[in-house]
Amino acid sequence: MTTSLVTLGIHPVAAAYGGSSNFNASSxxxxxxxxxxxxxxLVEH
Amino acid sequence: xxxxxxxxxxxxxxxxxxxxxxxxxxxxxxxxxPGNNSDTLADRLMNxxxxxxxxxxxxxxxxHTVGTVFASTPTGIQWAQIDVTGGTVNTIPLQQQIFNNGxxxxxxxxGSLAVDKSGNAALGYSVSSASVAPDIRYVGRLASDPLGxxxxxxxxxxxxxxxxxxTGTCGGSACTRWGxxxxxxxxxxxxxxxxxxxxxxxxxxxxWVTRIGSFKFPSCANASTTSLVSSPNPSVFGQTxxxxxxxxxxxNGAGTPSGVVSFTIGAMSPLTSSLANGIATLITSTLPVGxxxxxxxxxxxxxxxxSQVVLAVNQTVNKASTATALALSPLPPIGSPTLTITATVTxxxxxxxxxxxxxxxx
Numbered sequence: 001m002t003t004s005l006v007t008l009g010i011h012p013v014a015a016a017y018g019g020s021s022n023f024n025a026s027s028x029x030x031x032x033x034x035x036x037x038x039x040x041x042l043v044e045h
Numbered sequence: 046x047x048x049x050x051x052x053x054x055x056x057x058x059x060x061x062x063x064x065x066x067x068x069x070x071x072x073x074x075x076x077x078x079p080g081n082n083s084d085t086l087a088d089r090l091m092n093x094x095x096x097x098x099x100x101x102x103x104x105x106x107x108x109h110t111v112g113t114v115f116a117s118t119p120t121g122i123q124w125a126q127i128d129v130t131g132g133t134v135n136t137i138p139l140q141q142q143i144f145n146n147g148x149x150x151x152x153x154x155x156g157s158l159a160v161d162k163s164g165n166a167a168l169g170y171s172v173s174s175a176s177v178a179p180d181i182r183y184v185g186r187l188a189s190d191p192l193g194x195x196x197x198x199x200x201x202x203x204x205x206x207x208x209x210x211x212t213g214t215c216g217g218s219a220c221t222r223w224g225x226x227x228x229x230x231x232x233x234x235x236x237x238x239x240x241x242x243x244x245x246x247x248x249x250x251x252x253w254v255t256r257i258g259s260f261k262f263p264s265c266a267n268a269s270t271t272s273l274v275s276s277p278n279p280s281v282f283g284q285t286x287x288x289x290x291x292x293x294x295x296x297n298g299a300g301t302p303s304g305v306v307s308f309t310i311g312a313m314s315p316l317t318s319s320l321a322n323g324i325a326t327l328i329t330s331t332l333p334v335g336x337x338x339x340x341x342x343x344x345x346x347x348x349x350x351x352s353q354v355v356l357a358v359n360q361t362v363n364k365a366s367t368a369t370a371l372a373l374s375p376l377p378p379i380g381s382p383t384l385t386i387t388a389t390v391t392x393x394x395x396x397x398x399x400x401x402x403x404x405x406x407x
Binding site (some may be wrong): 006013014015016017019021022023025026027028029030032034036 | 203283296333334365366367368369370371374384386388390392
């Protein structure tokens with residue numbers, strides 16, 4: 001687990017799936033518009 | 046022979062073919078008393094000359110009733126296979142034998158012989174002696190048997206039937222004709238099944254009856270053909286893949302093969318599927334990405350030999366395409382430590398939806 005500080009403003013968000021032995025990779029992106037700062041824990045499961 | 050222009054046809058002089066020495070058969074053989082003697086008709090060939098072409102080898106099969114080498118009884122059947130090369134009859138038989146079942150003392154007479162499409166031969170005849178009421182029996186040889194032998198054990202066509210003898214007079218003298226019109230033939234439907242027709246007496250008297258029986262050698266079966274199609278090829282992981290094996294025969298009227306087809310995909314264990322109207326299918330969606338040779342093996346049934354085919358082009362299973370989607374949760378209140386970002390990875394058609402990539406949350 002890690003944390004990070006995200007400042008207010010417009011933030012690009014991207015996700016990339018690296019693929020596997022049976023699946024090709026793919027990715028997506030969007031924007032997060034934050035009116036204030038956030039401390040975000042990062043959890044992957 | 047020119048059937049279109051008969052005038053172009055010609056007949057050449059008879060060709061003399063050698064045969065093993067024998068003693069003329071007795072003209073008559075006994076039945077148990079009070080039965081009349083039976084005419085062996087040993088002075089002529091009583092069965093049609095049988096022509097067969099097996100794997101481009103043409104042969105004539107003939108037989109007649111003879112004695113042994115040195116005696117006129119017990120009578121037996123001398124049969125021969127005479128090959129024909131380039132339209133010329135060979136003067137020495139490929140094989141021949143005087144069959145009297147090891148000279149067991151019974152008389153065998155008025156035979157008939159036929160050959161199936163595999164080159165297996167069946168020889169039928171009447172059997173009698175002074176103590177054995179006339180019987181209908183047959184014997185055979187496989188094409189692979191040693192030449193000059195009928196090693197397939199003699200069998201009767203009258204198992205369980207009461208047999209008696211012929212009595213009475215015909216035209217003022219004892220009736221002696223027996224089995225003149227008996228015949229061994231091969232069923233044209235499968236070119237394997239022998240049909241044997243002969244006469245016998247279920248009760249003493251002058252009223253003979255006809256017995257018709259059939260049999261075949263298990264090794265005689267129609268060739269089958271197997272074809273194999275995979276669809277789609279290439280496919281992608283998770284996509285439904287259908288393997289279709291079609292089993293048929295090039296022999297008209299031979300029927301439709303039944304049984305099972307075994308599919309072998311790469312190094313995997315074979316999977317079987319039953320034929321329905323000559324078609325077996327195997328459906329799978331679990332093949333990992335890779336390239337697979339595929340073999341379909343038909344194991345045959347009572348009428349058809351097995352056959353096998355390898356897929357002409359190896360089956361290729363490619364990776365499935367995926368799509369990644371991002372979703373942001375509603376903004377948390379000020380001071381909240383979490384913002385949820387969800388990435389969803391999904392396999393795209395034609396891969397089955399059941400195969401999904403990982404879901405990642407931030």
